[in-house]
Amino acid sequence: MTPDELYAQIRAKRSCLCVGLDTDPAKMPEGLDVLTFNKAIIDATAPYCVAYKPNLAFYEAMGLEGWRILGQTVDYLRSRYPEQFLIADAKRGDIGNTAKKYAETFFGSFDFDAVTLSPYMGRETVEPFLQYPGRYAIVVALSSNRSAADFQYAENGGKPLYQSVMEQCMEISSPDNMMFVVGATKADRLREIRAFCPDNFLLVPGVGAQGGSAEEVIAAGANSRCGLLINSSRGILYASSGPDFAEKAAAAAAATARL
Amino acid sequence: MTPDELYAQIRAKRSCLCVGLDTDPAKMPEGLDVLTFNKAIIDATAPYCVAYKPNLAFYEAMGLEGWRILGQTVDYLRSRYPEQFLIADAKRGDIGNTAKKYAETFFGSFDFDAVTLSPYMGRETVEPFLQYPGRYAIVVALSSNRSAADFQYAENGGKPLYQSVMEQCMEISSPDNMMFVVGATKADRLREIRAFCPDNFLLVPGVGAQGGSAEEVIAAGANSRCGLLINSSRGILYASSGPDFAEKAAAAAAATARL
Numbered sequence: 032m033t034p035d036e037l038y039a040q041i042r043a044k045r046s047c048l049c050v051g052l053d054t055d056p057a058k059m060p061e062g063l064d065v066l067t068f069n070k071a072i073i074d075a076t077a078p079y080c081v082a083y084k085p086n087l088a089f090y091e092a093m094g095l096e097g098w099r100i101l102g103q104t105v106d107y108l109r110s111r112y113p114e115q116f117l118i119a120d121a122k123r124g125d126i127g128n129t130a131k132k133y134a135e136t137f138f139g140s141f142d143f144d145a146v147t148l149s150p151y152m153g154r155e156t157v158e159p160f161l162q163y164p165g166r167y168a169i170v171v172a173l174s175s176n177r178s179a180a181d182f183q184y185a186e187n188g189g190k191p192l193y194q195s196v197m198e199q200c201m202e203i204s205s206p207d208n209m210m211f212v213v214g215a216t217k218a219d220r221l222r223e224i225r226a227f228c229p230d231n232f233l234l235v236p237g238v239g240a241q242g243g244s245a246e247e248v249i250a251a252g253a254n255s256r257c258g259l260l261i262n263s264s265r266g267i268l269y270a271s272s273g274p275d276f277a278e279k280a281a282a283a284a285a286a287t288a289r290l
Numbered sequence: 291m292t293p294d295e296l297y298a299q300i301r302a303k304r305s306c307l308c309v310g311l312d313t314d315p316a317k318m319p320e321g322l323d324v325l326t327f328n329k330a331i332i333d334a335t336a337p338y339c340v341a342y343k344p345n346l347a348f349y350e351a352m353g354l355e356g357w358r359i360l361g362q363t364v365d366y367l368r369s370r371y372p373e374q375f376l377i378a379d380a381k382r383g384d385i386g387n388t389a390k391k392y393a394e395t396f397f398g399s400f401d402f403d404a405v406t407l408s409p410y411m412g413r414e415t416v417e418p419f420l421q422y423p424g425r426y427a428i429v430v431a432l433s434s435n436r437s438a439a440d441f442q443y444a445e446n447g448g449k450p451l452y453q454s455v456m457e458q459c460m461e462i463s464s465p466d467n468m469m470f471v472v473g474a475t476k477a478d479r480l481r482e483i484r485a486f487c488p489d490n491f492l493l494v495p496g497v498g499a500q501g502g503s504a505e506e507v508i509a510a511g512a513n514s515r516c517g518l519l520i521n522s523s524r525g526i527l528y529a530s531s532g533p534d535f536a537e538k539a540a541a542a543a544a545a546t547a548r549l
Contacts, residue, residue: 088391094399098357124408125381126435132347140353149383151410153437176385178412185446192444199440
């Protein structure tokens with residue numbers, strides 16, 4: 032998918048919402064299985080979002096069955112909602128020959144459009160993901176969690192580390208194959224990030240359960256073609272724990288990250 | 291497994307070798323399947339090593355079948371070689387509620403002793419892995435690859451980032467549940483690392499294919515109870531591509547990281 036195609040979908044739906052599929056059996060309505068729950072959430076929210084982001088940890092924790100459900104969820108999205116942008120939230124990051132295998136996993140074995148990456152081991156960890164036309168590396172720059180400040184503000188070449196990460200990644204990529212994670216709890220930083228990174232899409236977690244505001248993110252971080260994918264997970268998946276969970280998820284999705 | 295138990299095994303075998311199971315179907319002898327190959331490598335090398343480290347990327351790239359083979363490989367090791375220390379080389383790293391799920395994956399669904407973690411998102415990404423007695427987080431500090439220097443030498447609180455990562459992780463852990471990755475290609479740094487991190491085990495990749503020397507690592511990085519796990523993957527798995535692959539793997543293992 033090109034950035035223009037993604038933007039066309041955002042305009043058509045007047046939404047830049049990404050629904051995070053952090054599906055946790057312990058939080059679902061009783062009596063449902065994970066795949067049935069995912070399908071119901073997807074059917075209910077698809078008119079109000081442009082992207083889905085399964086969080087790999089939640090599937091891996093279910094063992095072999097979880098890996099199977101992840102594949103079935105991706106296949107369901109691909110067949111029913113081919114316009115949706117599909118992100119593997121995997122935070123992978125390893126040396127070149129290993130990164131190449133992860134790229135094969137998410138862009139070959141699975142049919143994701145994008146995968147989130149952790150940059151600690153350097154540009155080499157990102158490069159293999161840039162070799163797939165129409166697919167994206169989404170590199171964590173500034174995350175939304177409380178311990179983001181432990182290391183992400185270190186000084187690298189006279190700049191904060193998150194900026195150095197973004198600039199070094201931009202040197203080896205283009206907005207056609209690179210996005211960045213910038214947490215919604217860091218909305219004050221979004222304006223300055225847009226000064227050195229005007230064109231790339233930003234994936235913004237942290238609205239809802241983590242306390243960030245989608246409105247503030249849009250005001251500070253939008254560019255001429257939106258350039259934002261705002262993620263909400265728990266606030267949508269678990270909007271209700273009763274039999275109306277899908278209806279409440281749709282309402283929560285319709286109310287989040289509207290343009 | 292306690293550090294003392296691990297050290298006892300190291301003394302008994304006079305080896306601190308960890309065999310990396312980065313099993314690639316394209317590099318294996320023809321006609322073998324991955325599980326059969328892994329079992330043959332394990333049977334041949336077990337007398338000469340104290341740990342095994344499957345690299346998750348190589349299994350994930352095989353899809354559902356790869357995830358199954360990973361579980362079967364771990365089960366085989368647990369049943370036949372219960373003294374071996376088992377490391378999931380996964381480089382995971384995400385916010386707290388997600389990190390908790392990854393800990394469940396590797397210490398619950400799988401029965402690994404340890405998992406490698408990427409620290410970019412801060413201490414919160416490590417904490418859930420410290421709640422399992424006898425199990426270890428192994429945090430990447432200074433890696434062995436060419437782009438390690440892109441970010442790992444940034445300055446954080448007046449120190450190189452890798453040192454800050456190690457010191458902050460040491461504040462929330464003990465040598466009973468924390469190890470660090472320090473690349474063998476950085477042997478010159480090992481002496482200074484031992485000045486501020488005398489007690490933790492270090493997992494050292496990068497000997498063999500990546501150019502590091504096990505002898506230099508041992509000279510610079512050993513502490514009073516060895517404190518090192520030196521990994522070799524390609525140099526052992528693919529010591530021969532012929533029918534003598536297991537025999538050659540045993541010889542390579544016997545010659546690597548001897549004490």
